Amino acid sequence: GAGVSQSPSNKVTEKGKDVELRCDPISGHTALYWYRQSLGQGLEFLIYFQGNSAPDKSGLPSDRFSAERTGGSVSTLTIQRTQQEDSAVYLCASSVGLAVSYEQYFGPGTRLTVT
Amino acid sequence: AQRVTQPEKLLSVFKGAPVELKCNYSYSGSPELFWYVQYSRQRLQLLLRHISRESIKGFTADLNKGETSFHLKKPFAQEEDSAMYYCALSLNTGFQKLVFGTGTRLLVSP
Numbered sequence: 001g002a003g004v005s006q007s008p009s010n011k012v013t014e015k016g017k018d019v020e021l022r023c024d025p026i027s028g029h030t031a032l033y034w035y036r037q038s039l040g041q042g043l044e045f046l047i048y049f050q051g052n053s054a055p056d057k058s059g060l061p062s063d064r065f066s067a068e069r070t071g072g073s074v075s076t077l078t079i080q081r082t083q084q085e086d087s088a089v090y091l092c093a094s095s096v097g098l099a100v101s102y103e104q105y106f107g108p109g110t111r112l113t114v115t
Numbered sequence: 116a117q118r119v120t121q122p123e124k125l126l127s128v129f130k131g132a133p134v135e136l137k138c139n140y141s142y143s144g145s146p147e148l149f150w151y152v153q154y155s156r157q158r159l160q161l162l163l164r165h166i167s168r169e170s171i172k173g174f175t176a177d178l179n180k181g182e183t184s185f186h187l188k189k190p191f192a193q194e195e196d197s198a199m200y201y202c203a204l205s206l207n208t209g210f211q212k213l214v215f216g217t218g219t220r221l222l223v224s225p
Contacts (some may be wrong), residue, residue, distance in 0.1 A: 003158070016148070031210070042119070042201065042215035043159075050210070091159065098210040100147045106159040 002026070004107035006092050012113045013082055021077040021110045024095030033077050033095075033104060034067060039090040049075060050098055082114045117142045118203050120191070121216035128192050129224050136187040136219045138176075138202030147205040148185040150176055154198045162187075162200070172196070192223045 005024040013019050015026075025032050034046040046059045049069045060066070069075040079086055088109050093104040119139040128134055131132040140146060150162040163171045165178040165185060176187045185202060 022190075033211075033213075035213075040217070042217040043203075043213070045212055045214065048210055048212070056208075056210075056212075095211065100205050100211050102211065103161050104211065104213070109160050 004092055004094050004105050006090075006107040006110050008110060009108065010111045010113075012115060015084060015114055016081055018078065018080045019082055019112065021079075021090050021112070023075045023077070023092030023094075023107060025073065025075070025092070026105055027073075029094035029096055029105075030072065031095045031098045031102070032069060033093040034075070034077050035093065036088045036090060037060075037093040037109075038085075043091065046077070048098075079112075084110075084114050087112055087114045116216050117204060117206055119202050119214050119216035121162045121200075121202055121219050124217070125220045125222065127224065130190050130194055134187075134189045134192045134196070134221065134223075136200050136202075136221065138185045138187065138216060140183050140185065140204050142183075142204055142206070144207045146178070146180075146185075146206075147207075148176075148178055149203040149205065150174070150185075150187050151201040151203055151215075152198050153201070154159045159201070192221075194223045194225060197221055197223045 007022045032049040035043040064080045067077045089109045091109045092107045095102040095104045120139045148165045152162040153159045173187045201218045203213045206212045
């Protein structure tokens with residue numbers, strides 16, 4: 001079946017512009033996660049959703065970052081007034097549920113470049 | 116604070132040689148540890164988790180709580196093992212919040 005998909009695969013934007021990154025999880029997966037991988041860094045957890053709810057937003061780097069999920073499916077990560085330090089690969093993952101026993105399946109990522 | 120350390124950015128070995136990718140963690144709770152792998156032009160995928168105590172593609176990893184380590188080992192490396200390997204720690208937060216290391220690139224030469 002189809003895996004997690006993300007769009008766009010690449011995004012180049014000017015500093016100060018807003019961007020939206022999209023994630024389509026595997027059908028039926030209730031849990032969805034966003035991570036960021038900056039150059040030379042490990043993956044950094046940003047936010048997770050259980051259904052449409054995001055109980056813990058403390059991983060978001062600043063108030064310029066927001067995320068939503070609708071219909072228990074598609075999620076969008078929005079970055080307002082982008083800065084150069086936002087340049088990174090943004091990964092989305094989904095799993096059947098939140099428990100550790102459930103494997104997280106990752107998407108291919110969106111490479112964001114802020115010029 | 117919780118942290119995962121992978122001291123080697125690059126590990127280069129010859130085919131058939133033993134491989135050990137190091138991972139150390141810092142966490143005051145009961146750790147759940149994973150190894151993820153990313154092959155060239157493929158997405159990140161789970162390789163193995165300590166709770167399963169299984170061998171995947173010849174790789175094994177043992178959790179050593181005394182040394183706070185979860186090193187990944189394979190007795191005889193193959194060229195197709197060349198990839199980026201990430202060690203990850205799941206925090207007991209009620210959901211699977213993963214803390215990743217910076218990764219080790221394994222290069223297996225013929």
